[in-house]
Amino acid sequence: MEAEPLKVEELAKEVAQAKFRPAYLLAGSEPLLRDRSLAALRTAVLGGAADDFNLERLAAEQLTPAALEESIGTLPVMADHRLVIVDDFDRAGRGADAREQLSTALVEAVKALSSQTETVLVVTASRVNSRFRWVKAFKSPAVRVECEAPKAGAGVVAFIEAEAARQDLVLEKGVARHLSDRIGPQLLVLQGELAKVALLAGIDEPITRDHVTAATCDVADRPVWDLTDAICAGQTGKAVGQLARMLGSGSAPEAILGMLASHFRKLARVRGGGAVAAGGYMAEKMSKQARRHSQRGLRTCLERIHETDAALKGVGSLSREMAIESLVIDLSG
Numbered sequence: 001m002e003a004e005p006l007k008v009e010e011l012a013k014e015v016a017q018a019k020f021r022p023a024y025l026l027a028g029s030e031p032l033l034r035d036r037s038l039a040a041l042r043t044a045v046l047g048g049a050a051d052d053f054n055l056e057r058l059a060a061e062q063l064t065p066a067a068l069e070e071s072i073g074t075l076p077v078m079a080d081h082r083l084v085i086v087d088d089f090d091r092a093g094r095g096a097d098a099r100e101q102l103s104t105a106l107v108e109a110v111k112a113l114s115s116q117t118e119t120v121l122v123v124t125a126s127r128v129n130s131r132f133r134w135v136k137a138f139k140s141p142a143v144r145v146e147c148e149a150p151k152a153g154a155g156v157v158a159f160i161e162a163e164a165a166r167q168d169l170v171l172e173k174g175v176a177r178h179l180s181d182r183i184g185p186q187l188l189v190l191q192g193e194l195a196k197v198a199l200l201a202g203i204d205e206p207i208t209r210d211h212v213t214a215a216t217c218d219v220a221d222r223p224v225w226d227l228t229d230a231i232c233a234g235q236t237g238k239a240v241g242q243l244a245r246m247l248g249s250g251s252a253p254e255a256i257l258g259m260l261a262s263h264f265r266k267l268a269r270v271r272g273g274g275a276v277a278a279g280g281y282m283a284e285k286m287s288k289q290a291r292r293h294s295q296r297g298l299r300t301c302l303e304r305i306h307e308t309d310a311a312l313k314g315v316g317s318l319s320r321e322m323a324i325e326s327l328v329i330d331l332s333g
Helices: 010-016 031-048 065-073 096-111 154-166 175-184 187-201 207-216 222-232 235-249 251-269 280-291 297-310 320-332
Strands: 023-028 055-059 082-087 119-125 143-146
Touching: 010 031, 010 143, 023 031, 023 096, 023 320, 031 119, 031 187, 031 251, 055 175, 065 082, 096 119, 119 251, 154 175, 154 187, 175 187, 175 207, 175 280, 187 207, 187 235, 187 251, 222 235, 222 251, 222 280, 222 320, 235 320, 251 280, 251 320, 297 320
Parallel strands: 023 119, 023 143, 055 082, 082 119
Antiparallel strands: none
16 A cells, blocks of 8 residues: 655654654655654664664665675664665665665565564655656555655745744744745754754743844845856856855754755756746756756766765765865866
8 A cells, every 4th residue: 555655753752752764765865854853763673672683774875685685684683673874775776787686675675564563664765756666665564754855935034933932932923924035945954054043042031023024045046046057167267265154154054965966956956847936037047057967967066065965974084064165166167
């Protein structure tokens, strides 16, 4: 039976009651939602057990069908459950044949896991196509968890209100909408900006529109477009300067990376003949930027963004600021 996709908050409630599915697909481009889902699953499934024995994390790019089969067939050590995480399955395999073999192996793995309770499989993917067999494999008792950021508007306002409650903050009427208008659907930025505004407001004080205006930069459109305009025009110096201003105004490298990832995925969609949710002037601007790249070039850009995501998570020796600056230089080169 086809399972309805879970929202991140629904997943959190479910696992908090020690109810586990045999397999989860965390699907969507919003890293904050994927990370929260993964953290909830890790805490609930492992329950403090030794990670060295019962947690295995696999990169899909290097994964083979045999390694996947061996991993899910391993029993937990001195614990009730074992957690296997496969990162970035949408990047699996080198070549069509390798991807097909690994996709078939994943379908069989999800099917095999449905009859046991010891191992929980979690697969993450930024981009999924519901028509693919490996995506369809996540049906009951397995499940897909939606990790896409809400569109600008009511969905972003709802996220801000929920995040404020999570941080024990009180927002005056209209504050969530005001913050949404200034920041846009950038969840990592919103998370950080709320914490920053709370410091300005003071302990146990309600947050007002004036606090938001004073403490946040208006990153909903202009700074992001200034950065991507410079990148797509090959103006490296201007792009690096805009990046420095965004970092100096408090935007986290992870948030800027999320903006760039979202923007370049949209460019790839437009370059391939697809449509994105943008009207008038913005749609034309995006179309012009997309035409400056080949489809292969945009794929290379997305691969560099993926590499930078790993760097921001501690892979390699570059600092977070140097990693995002190196990316901007490469994208605009």
